Amino acid sequence: MRLKGEISHWREEEEEEEEEEKRESEVNILAFPQQQKVVVGYALTLKKKRSFLQPKFERLARNKGILLVAIDLNRPLSDQGPFDIILHKLLGKEWCEIIEDYGKNHPEVTVLDPPDAIRHLHNRQSMLKDVADLDLSDCHGRVGVPRQLFVMKDPLSIPDEVTKAGLCLPLVAKPLVVDGSAKSHQLFLAYDQLSLSKLEPPLVLQEFVNHGGVLFKIYIIGDAIKVVRRFSLPNVSKCNLAKDAGVFRFPRVSSSASSADDADLDPGIAELPPRPLLEKLARELRRRMGLRLFNIDMIREYGSRDVFYVIDINYFPGYGKMPDYEHIFTDFLLGFEQNKFKKRSATQLVEVNIHCT
Structure with a gap:
């Protein structure tokens, strides 16, 4: 066939x-x-x-x-x-x-992973709903999603919809559908309201959160968690908003060429999110989404230590950019066979005990 x-x-x-x-x-x-x-x-x-x-x-x-x-x-x-x-x-x-x-x-x-679970991440509206529903307040930090608006059609209506939703400029614009194409990862930053009508729906508009120009890419492989820093969009000041106008396209900010792990950064910006927070976030998302291979793009609100936002989740991301992925991934694959062996051994032991009695 x-x-x-x-x-x-x-x-x-x-x-x-x-x-x-x-x-x-x-x-x-x-x-x-x-x-x-x-x-x-x-x-x-x-x-x-x-x-x-x-x-x-x-x-x-x-x-x-x-x-x-x-x-x-x-x-x-x-x-x-x-x-x-x-x-x-x-x-x-x-x-x-x-x-x-x-x-x-x-x-x-x-x-x-199961196709039904993967489809959950093909739409940025359903992708971030699981994060918005979480309560991680007891894990040394808070995790949420930026305030956002989903626009399905009619670009001319976007400025009015933004006003009604009470969103503050600047706004990050991303395609609503994530289909693996280069277009689905395009990122725009809109500085003024009138320029919003130049965008192409369907899309999601997120309030831009200043985060010191650093993004945390959290790789999930089963129970394993690996975090790397990536350079991201710089902070936007009121001065920027006053003098800048239009919609600007940015390259993908999480590429391997933009690694920030070895950069000389302010410790308040570079400090990794607390491990207990990441472990609970990963565990809850695995359970809710039914996925074992994904990554979370997270930022820390500038000026805070414990306020984080998830801005994207990707299925089966570029693990080749993740340090030591070879050992982590092969151990992950072997773990399935080890679990099967344990289950078979337990079943055989039960059968032997039943036979003996």
């Missing part, structure tokens, strides 16, 4: 690379000791494969007994494997239906 629609447009670009991966997988399966093998089937975009499946990661996975196998999108998924884990990041209704059906028919296989 050949996949159509959103998936099939990758075929021409990826076909040669996938043929090579398939040949390598067949050789690896034969060479791999049967008792060590944890088979991880992956279905990733070409961009994600290049950033995530780095040579160091692949070597470490192989040494730990993890076999990475490319899923052939031109063949039925049920004819491939067997897999212990499926790791995926593809868009499109057809792929979601395929992976959902596979999960129902193969409950013994761990799917990272």
